[in-house]
Amino acid sequence: MLKVLVVDDEENIRHMLGLVLSKEGYEVRAVDNGEEALKELVAGHWDMVLTDLRMPNMGGHALLAEIKERGLETTVIVMSAYGDVDTALDAIKKGAYDYISKPFKKGEVLLTLQKAEERERLRRENVRLREENQRAFSFENIIARSAPMKEVFRTVRKVAGYKSTVLITGESGTGKELIARAIHVNSDRAAAPWVAVNCGAIPETLLESELFGYVRGAFTDATRDKKGLFQQADGGTIFLDEIAELPLALQVQLLRVLQEGEIRRVGDTTDICVDVRIVAATNQDLEAMVKAGAFREDLFYRLNVLPLALPPLRARAEDIPLLVHHFISAHNDKLGTHVEAASPEALRLMLDYPWPGNVRELENAIERALVLSDGPRITAESLPHKLSQSQDGLKHLLHGDNLSIKQTSKEMERILITRALKQTRGNRTRASELLEISHRALLYKIKDYGLQDID
Ligand SMILES: Nc1ncnc2c1ncn2[C@@H]1O[C@H](COP(=O)(O)OP(=O)(O)OP(=O)(O)O)[C@@H](O)[C@H]1O
Ligand SMILES: [Mg+2]
Structure with missing residues (x-):
């Protein structure tokens, strides 16, 4: 329920607005001068102030000036007498949101309040988005000051905005997962899903259906369709941790995802398009594994588009x-x-x-x-x-x-x-x-x- 403070020295206006607004569901209080109004505003939050301009004991202009001076968060709407439009405009210059000239109809007041409400809602939404953005562009949980880590941060900022695959390498415990998340958070996919998969922790027999999902009837237990992790990450980022552990058969399928942007569920006959950013990590020497035939060379090059090496501590x-x-x-x-x-x-x-x-x-x-x-x-x-x-x-x-x-x-x-x-x-x-x-x-x-x- 929005709270409206009515300020007017005329008893019948206070009475009329009190009735109309409370009937519309506003919480209303009416006072008869600026000084009283200021007391109320200091004592508690009011969403809107509907104030007359000329009043004994602090008029509307002085009240507005006090509200701005003290940084009180409220939307001020002034009510001006007929023929007093210039002073009303002056109030708007000084920070009032709008004015209504007297005499006014019930509908006019309500409409003006609704407009003010809408604007306030947009303003809040804007502030929220801005804050979210600022938070997103930080590495607050990653502690580092050394030159090599600053270089890593620079790279993260640079690569975050692209959809290209990032391959993070580094010894165990160097913060690969933390950096992978930072890439997601700093990208325009931040609000979309982040899905982390440890390729070494899922049994090989389950990995395919975990990653790509399955259709009903694909195997005995498949009583209904199930989305895989790639589909869950659609629009966002999938983190393939310990990518070196990916079995060769699945390496082929991952390569297809990277090349075509499509997955095929287990038991399905058609492909499904997915929009997923892939970040992979490993503490193994993938190039050596390629030479030894344990990791597909073509997949390695597809993954290693944007390499990011984390220095050991x-x-x-x-x-x-x-x-x-x-x-x-x-x-x-x-x-x-x-x-x-x-x-x-x-x-x-x-x-x-x-x-x-x-x-x-x-x-x-x-x-x-x-x-x-x-x-x-x-x-x-x-x-x-x-x-x-x-x-x-x-x-x-x-x-x-x-x-x-x-x-x-x-x-x-x-x-x-x-x-x-x-x-x-x-x-x-x-x-x-x-x-x-x-x-x-x-x-x-x-x-x-x-x-x-x-x-
Ligand atoms: N720069 C850092 N600032 C703060 N915490 C960090 C930093 N680097 C790593 N950590 C912490 O150290 C731990 C290990 O980090 P993380 O899991 O990201 O490492 P990893 O490289 O993925 O390791 P592994 O290869 O063993 O999976 C985590 O608890 C993480 O929060
Ligand atoms: Mg890890």
Whole structure:
């Protein structure tokens, strides 16, 4: 029920509007001057104000000015005496929605209110859409600050708008599913379905009917038609996780979907058109699988239109302090713990550890540490034992398979700076001497690599 505040010094107008509007289903209150009206408006929400202009004790113009000044959310309609159109227009310039000149018929008032209602509804709808859009263009749940991840975000923004297939690769736990979702959310398909399928988790015998659906009578249990996941995703995005696990027979069918945009249900004789954006992910080396004959080459090229490689966590250790912070607060909420931060010693261990299980492993370590820590800090002892056993990352780095000079030397710098800071217990002048770089350069790099907390 919409609430209308009537403001007029004439008793009979208040009475008449009160009757007419409440009969139409509005909740009405009538007051006889602007001051009273303002009190009501401050005390509670009113959808609309229907106000006379000339009144003792604050007229309509002054009331309107107060409403705008205080940012009160309400639609103002002014009632002007015959021959007073100029002042009414002036009120509209100052933010009133419309005016009615007196004397007016019942129908005129109702029509004006309905128009105002309609406009208000559109305005709200607009605000809602705008907010939704803004939310959509964010990566709020993906925590990263490192250059390689910023590059990933840039790519996501670029590719999101296209229908082309994206192939996300990366070690286990690097955030492939999170990025796949971000692609969907940042695309114009965001409001359409998102369907995630783990190709490795569905038994091979069921996979075809799960993906493509079946018609009644296709097999003994098929007592009625069933839509497959591709049809459920129509208009939206389907996420084919662990695509390397897709059996060869189904690889052929997927290829057909990619080429023709059509699926065929099990037991059906005709094809059905689907409009689905495909995002696939794998932690396997698909190219090697192609060479070994375990994955179809033609399908690989069809999938790999827009490749997106997620770097392992050890190649972006700058993200670790942020992720630690993020997971501490996320799991505090979940577990009811009150840990504030990781101790410098614990953070050092986490920065040095190569995290073969990537972000997922880090997240699990934090969750465990929250439970095990007594005080407000995650201590080194509460972290998995293997963290304190591992050497710092240098050895790992040199035996890794990354050939990028740029990335490897950055990583080496980070490790050496961490070591120097450790050795000098955070004395930056001493550390810069050990590292044989200027103090200024060291401060810059400390900031760049997010090593501020190490001492
Ligand atoms: N940058 C990040 N910020 C916040 N959380 C992250 C980030 N990356 C990964 N995670 C979290 O780590 C976990 C693993 O991520 P995700 O499931 O997307 O990895 P994955 O690459 O799909 O792993 P797998 O190959 O094992 O399926 C999830 O809980 C995810 O929310
Ligand atoms: Mg995954």
